[in-house]
Amino acid sequence: MFARMKPIMFCATGSDAGKSILxxxxxxxxxxxxxxxxPFKAQNMALNSYVTPDGCEIGRAQAVQAEAAGVEIESDMNPILLKPQSDHTSQVILNGHPIGNRSAYSYFRNEGREDLRKAACEAFDRLARKYDPIVMEGxxxxxELNLKRQDLVNLPMAKYAGANVVLVTDIDRGGVFASCYGSIALQDEEDRKLIKGIIINKFRGDIRLFDEGRQxxxxxxxxxxxxxxxxxxxIHIEEEDSVELAQKSHEAxxxxxxxxxxxxxxxxNFTDFDRIENDxxxxxYYTNNVIDIDHADIVILPGSKxxxxxxYELRHNGCAQAIIRAHRQGKTIMGICGGFQMLGIDVCDPEHIEGYIERMPGLSLLPMSTMMNSEKTTRQVEFSHHGNILRGYEIHNGISSFDDEVSQDMLNxxxxxxxxxxxxxxxxxxxxxxEFVEELLAPYSNxxxxxxxxxxxxxxxxxxLADHVRQHLDISRLYNL
Structure with missing residues (x-):
């Protein structure tokens, strides 16, 4: 029988340091x-999300962490999720359900922040009663001193949870000494005491060369x-951020x-492609270049927030015409979620759910029209397709209607x-x-x-991943914090 462990929180010197993977x-x-x-992350900002068994939406990273922990995924693991819709606005998901769109300015002002803080703390408390320990992420x-008063997710949350904080830094970016020292020195004395250790992540080369650096x-x-x-x-773990997608080789x-x-x-939800990418x-490859689209056998329009x-952007950068041309040449075209909506005759938004444009012509590769609405569909699904039972999940605004009953019946x-x-x-x-992968690839591969x-x-x-980290992390010292 183990004594209960204090929560452990991974914070970082900057974005993409590797908190989620650790x-x-x-x-x-x-x-x-x-x-x-x-796992627990009070507030997450991501377009890559996941639907829980009870139809709630959370950040994909916490779903992955729950899978690694071997526990059921639930909305308390990420009570606040921000899904950017533009450079200035985000949809706010609270306890798994959307509560509206907010500009960054209004969201980070103090009004209503304590209600969000209370919701985050209550979610943490519910988790802490069931699990031991809670692995937290900042x-x-x-x-970011200018945002400290409004901070819901980093040291204020660690303080509430009584967590030991481990500071993660990305040495691959350089500046590791300044970033670690500065991140700790800029805290007030009370917050500084929360930080109990440092992890240097993404090291390349012979670790022994950094012995003096460690000291x-x-x-x-x-x-x-x-x-x-x-x-x-x-090691292939589903990622939350799309920053490296464009780096993948485009050459056919x-x-x-x-x-x-x-x-x-x-x-x-670009993790839709992780499994087939490893086939x-x-x-x-990911691309918005018309030549790369011309060289593909299959073109997929993915989900979109x-x-x-x-x-609109596809029509202006030439990709829309390239996709239509690829279809005329006998290539396979596929659309998932928002990409599916784009394949129709038009997408209509009279209630301005997404923005000021009320109607945008689609690619007209499917005889359907999509009407945006304020009600969001979030659910896991299991269905029969050509005699096979397939599984997945839906996250979307909008209802799509076909001109012909056969296609509508097929969709339903x-x-x-x-x-x-x-x-x-x-x-x-x-x-x-x-089973579906085999159907999609059948015209091109055995x-x-x-x-x-x-x-x-x-x-x-x-x-x-656990073996890799265990080999290079002082686990016993971490446990003894």
Whole structure:
């Protein structure tokens, strides 16, 4: 029988330092060591979200962390989710449900902040009664002094939870000494005491070369370096941020099925493509270049948080015409969620749910029209398609209606519309289903001899991640905090 552990919070010197992946690793390590952990992030900002079994929407990172911990995913793990709709506005999801759109200015003003803080603290308390320990995650940098009074997610949340804080820094960016020292020195004395250790993440090269650096860092910061985690490329964990999508190779590869995912400005749920990207028959890349689209066998329009704005951009950057041309040349076109809506005749928004544009012509590859509405659909789904039981989840505003009853019936019952080499669906995670992947690739590749159990594959990746981090992190010292 273990004594209860204090919560552990990963904060960082800046964005994309690796807090989420380290929290995922620790959730797995704790589970392996006999604990019953659960993840928690008071406030998240992401377009990549997930639907819980009871139809609530949370950030994808906390869903991944819950999977690694082996616990059911629930909205208390991420009570506040901000989904950017433009450079200045976001949809606010509270306890799994949308409560409206807010500008950044109005959101970060003090009015209503205490109600959000109370909701976050209540969610944490509910989790803490069921799980031990809570693995918490901060957001961005802990030294944004101008936002400290409004902060719901970093040190104020750690203080409420009584958490030990571990500061994560990305050495691959450089400036590790200044960023660590400055992040700690800028805190007031009470908050400084919360920070119990440092993890240096994304190290490249021989770790022994940083022995002196570790000693210097411990001396100037006054806290121990708990680990130096090497950079890795051979472990595949679903990511929350889309910053690296455009870096993937665009050059078509002979002998592969080339799949172009159109890189939308407001792309959401790009983890839809993780499973098929790891199919040995496939070369998948993200692009908004018309030449790259021309070279693809399959073109996929992904989900979007701002369908009309992204459709407007496609018409102006030439991608819309390239997709239509690809269809005329016999290529396969697929749309998922917002991308599905774009394939129709038009997308209408008379209530200004997304913005000021009330109607935008679609690509007219499917005979349907979409009407945006204020009610958001969030649900997990299980359905039959060509005799196979498929699973996924839906997150969307808008209702799509077809001119012909056959297509409408297909959408209602099978959740997938297929007409003349065009596929459309509202179901995220559709490509996690092996049966549908085989159908999509059939015109271009033989059936795979290897049947991939994607859930089993993900569990193997969590174990690999835990092994990697355990090897380079002083776990016993972390436990003894």
């Amino acid at each position: 929290a995922t690793a620790l959730c797995r390590i704790l589970r392996q060591d006999g604990y019953h952990p659960a 957001a961005g940098s802990i030294s 210097i860092l411990e001396r100037i910061c006054g806290v121990p370096v708990l680990g130096i985690i090497p950079y890795f490329t051979d 590869m002979q002998g592969k099925v080339n799949i172009a995912v159109v890189l939308l400005k407001h792309i959401s 040995s028959r496939v070369h998948l 701002s369908t009309i704005d992204d459709l 019952k099978e959740k997938i519309v297929h007409r003349h080499r065009v596929y459309g669906t509202y179901v995220h995670g559709i490509l996690d289903n092996q 059936k795979s001899d290897e049947v991939v159990d994607y859930q089993k594959y993900k569990q193997q990746q969590y174990d690999k």
